[in-house]
Amino acid sequence: MKLVRDVLDKELLDREEEPMGRVDGLVMHVGKNSQPRVTHIDIGGTVLWERAHPFFGRLSRRLARQWGPRRNEQVRIPWSRVESVGRDIKLDVEAKGTGAIDWEIWIARHIIEHIPGSGHKEAGDGH
Amino acid sequence: MNRVLGIGHNVNQVSVKRLLVISVALVAACKFPTPAEQMDSLQSWLATAGMVGDAWLRHTTPDKYSRQTLELSHETLLQLSSDLLRSPPHSVDSATLDDVLTRSREHVARMARLIEAKDAPDFARQLDSLRVDEKVVKRLSDRIRSTP
Amino acid sequence: MKKMLYITLGIITSVGGFLEIGSVTTAAQGGAAFGYQLLWAILLGTICLIFLVEMSGRLSAVSKHTIVEATRERFGFPFFFIVLVGMVLISFLVLVAELGGIGLSLQILTGIGFPWWAIPVSFVVWLLMWKGTFTLIENGASLLGLVTLSFVVAAVRLHPDWGNTAHGLLPSFPGDQKARYWFLAVSILGASISPYLMYFYSSGVIEDDWDESYIPINRFISTFGMSLGGFLSMAVLVVAALVFQPKGINIEKFEQASLLMTTALPKWGFFLFAMSMLFACLGAALEISLAIAYFFAQGFGWNWSEDLAPSRDARFSFTYTIIIMFAAVPLLFGVDPIRVTIMSMALTSATLPLAIVPFLFLMNDPIYLGEHRNGWVSNTVVAIIVLISFVLAVISIPLEIIGG
Numbered sequence A: 001m002k003l004v005r006d007v008l009d010k011e012l013l014d015r016e017e018e019p020m021g022r023v024d025g026l027v028m029h030v031g032k033n034s035q036p037r038v039t040h041i042d043i044g045g046t047v048l049w050e051r052a053h054p055f056f057g058r059l060s061r062r063l064a065r066q067w068g069p070r071r072n073e074q075v076r077i078p079w080s081r082v083e084s085v086g087r088d089i090k091l092d093v094e095a096k097g098t099g100a101i102d103w104e105i106w107i108a109r110h111i112i113e114h115i116p117g118s119g120h121k122e123a124g125d126g127h
Numbered sequence B: 001m002n003r004v005l006g007i008g009h010n011v012n013q014v015s016v017k018r019l020l021v022i023s024v025a026l027v028a029a030c031k032f033p034t035p036a037e038q039m040d041s042l043q044s045w046l047a048t049a050g051m052v053g054d055a056w057l058r059h060t061t062p063d064k065y066s067r068q069t070l071e072l073s074h075e076t077l078l079q080l081s082s083d084l085l086r087s088p089p090h091s092v093d094s095a096t097l098d099d100v101l102t103r104s105r106e107h108v109a110r111m112a113r114l115i116e117a118k119d120a121p122d123f124a125r126q127l128d129s130l131r132v133d134e135k136v137v138k139r140l141s142d143r144i145r146s147t148p
Numbered sequence C: 001m002k003k004m005l006y007i008t009l010g011i012i013t014s015v016g017g018f019l020e021i022g023s024v025t026t027a028a029q030g031g032a033a034f035g036y037q038l039l040w041a042i043l044l045g046t047i048c049l050i051f052l053v054e055m056s057g058r059l060s061a062v063s064k065h066t067i068v069e070a071t072r073e074r075f076g077f078p079f080f081f082i083v084l085v086g087m088v089l090i091s092f093l094v095l096v097a098e099l100g101g102i103g104l105s106l107q108i109l110t111g112i113g114f115p116w117w118a119i120p121v122s123f124v125v126w127l128l129m130w131k132g133t134f135t136l137i138e139n140g141a142s143l144l145g146l147v148t149l150s151f152v153v154a155a156v157r158l159h160p161d162w163g164n165t166a167h168g169l170l171p172s173f174p175g176d177q178k179a180r181y182w183f184l185a186v187s188i189l190g191a192s193i194s195p196y197l198m199y200f201y202s203s204g205v206i207e208d209d210w211d212e213s214y215i216p217i218n219r220f221i222s223t224f225g226m227s228l229g230g231f232l233s234m235a236v237l238v239v240a241a242l243v244f245q246p247k248g249i250n251i252e253k254f255e256q257a258s259l260l261m262t263t264a265l266p267k268w269g270f271f272l273f274a275m276s277m278l279f280a281c282l283g284a285a286l287e288i289s290l291a292i293a294y295f296f297a298q299g300f301g302w303n304w305s306e307d308l309a310p311s312r313d314a315r316f317s318f319t320y321t322i323i324i325m326f327a328a329v330p331l332l333f334g335v336d337p338i339r340v341t342i343m344s345m346a347l348t349s350a351t352l353p354l355a356i357v358p359f360l361f362l363m364n365d366p367i368y369l370g371e372h373r374n375g376w377v378s379n380t381v382v383a384i385i386v387l388i389s390f391v392l393a394v395i396s397i398p399l400e401i402i403g404g
Helices: A003-007 A045-052 A054-066 A102-110 B002-031 B035-057 B063-086 B094-117 B120-146 C002-016 C021-063 C067-110 C114-131 C134-157 C162-168 C178-192 C195-207 C212-243 C269-300 C310-332 C337-363 C366-372 C376-402
Strands: A011-013 A019-022 A025-029 A037-043 A075-078 A082-085 A089-091
Touching: A003 A037, A019 A037, A025 A045, A037 A045, A045 A054, A045 C067, A102 C310, B035 B063, B035 B094, B035 B120, B063 B094, B063 C067, B094 B120, C002 C134, C002 C212, C021 C067, C021 C162, C021 C178, C021 C195, C021 C212, C021 C269, C021 C337, C021 C366, C021 C376, C067 C114, C067 C195, C067 C269, C067 C310, C067 C337, C114 C134, C114 C269, C114 C310, C134 C195, C134 C212, C134 C269, C178 C212, C178 C337, C178 C376, C195 C269, C195 C337, C269 C310, C337 C366, C337 C376
Parallel strands: A011 A089
Antiparallel strands: A011 A019, A025 A037, A037 A075, A082 A089
């Protein structure tokens, strides 16, 4: 599997086939006597902005320290949770629990659902 | 070595300065429209006022729009006239130019007021006068164009 | 039978959705200033657009990726980010112009200045996005946009010399006012070849769940729909050439353009112009808002679909809400939408390579398109036209700025 071609920047779907972002970064373990292998998938956060330019990485770190639903914590999914790699990457996780859609939930709850006609139901979550 | 560098440095400074001067001169020279172009703009707005006038008389445009567009034409003509007369072209008598431009502006202003009064006959008379002024402006414009 | 309906609807929406403030303003200015001479620019732009729209549809139908998704995945985030910034900035300017166009239409109808309309207009656009579905937006606005067919009626009624108009379809060099001529040509090209159309169309293909079997339909719709749309633009230019050029009127303000059809259609011409601009700009404003929101959502992997309730795709809905709000601001301060239009059309031409070059790479990638990759004709036509637009833009924009 070619990591850059087949994994990086691909869309991630959770157990219920709901989108939970993209593969914005990969964590690899390089051992002394073993092949380098992918251990984690990084979603969003500083990792993503660092790829655009170190300046954005620094800016993102500074902003993440001040506010946001996940202060300063990078969303990291173990590679073992990957079910399949194809058009998208399917993960054996529930999106909500990973923190990957914290911003989605926060914006839904604090902004969107306060506007009439947003289709928000009282029972069940906003996602 | 230093002397060589010193000379090289001076040459570079002179070249950059020269380039800057040329650029500024170019931009300054190109920034303002020529008298011919200014006359074109004036003619364009006089014609606009005329076309709106025609349209209103034939009941093809509503009152509010017609009046507001005539007022817009008047404003624009005022601005264009003052720009032109600040440095009037040499090939025409600036008093004549000022005269016809002021007259045409007055016609446009009166036309706008006559729409409010819904006075079509008076309006038509002003429009005819405006057409005459347009022809004068066109003649002056041609003279400016033909003179290098 | 269903596919026949699709074709008919597709063509109708292409025609009804083709004109917007950019194409009308640039065509009117072109006709007023240079008669039929700039018809070739509309022709060239339309041909390029036909190819681009067909390619957008083909990419999404076959690969099940939108252009944005494929760009991010194929080129990686750093490059994608550059395209995102460029495209969003330009599209935002065009959105300001379209909202302004709606405001100006209401201004000439009511006498109330367009800055007063900035907030109500933005609210209505936002509301249609908030409550509407993709189908409603795509079809509704475009069906209303069919009123723009009145431009063709006006052109025919003025009895143009069809021989001379045909002549205008061939590129020619201007006598004088060269800088202005090429700048207008560039603006016309930028108005025809709008990248936001590609992103919108490709997202629509995914929203409508097309697959490979739709490729022939896609080709038909893009060819006929866009051709007829281009024909509408040409009609505007022809009318302007016959009505404004003989009088020496240069179109600088919307109020002047509003007189376009009063000669050919005395009774209804003024209102038809106002209604045409109103609906055309409304449709465009909706499409652009969606296109920008799609760019963010698809690029970052958010939930997105115009058919979902806003609370189900919160970041997507939030994005278009913010975009529309910001777009109203310049209009509140009285920034002239016509000025914004001309500037954004020219800038579109200058930044076309940013959108089109990665797109051409994708269209030739077997991973995404398999056997449906581009042939040499598509590649060549698009590459040449985009190159022409870019070169002309780079030369003429500074000249126009210098020339005031």
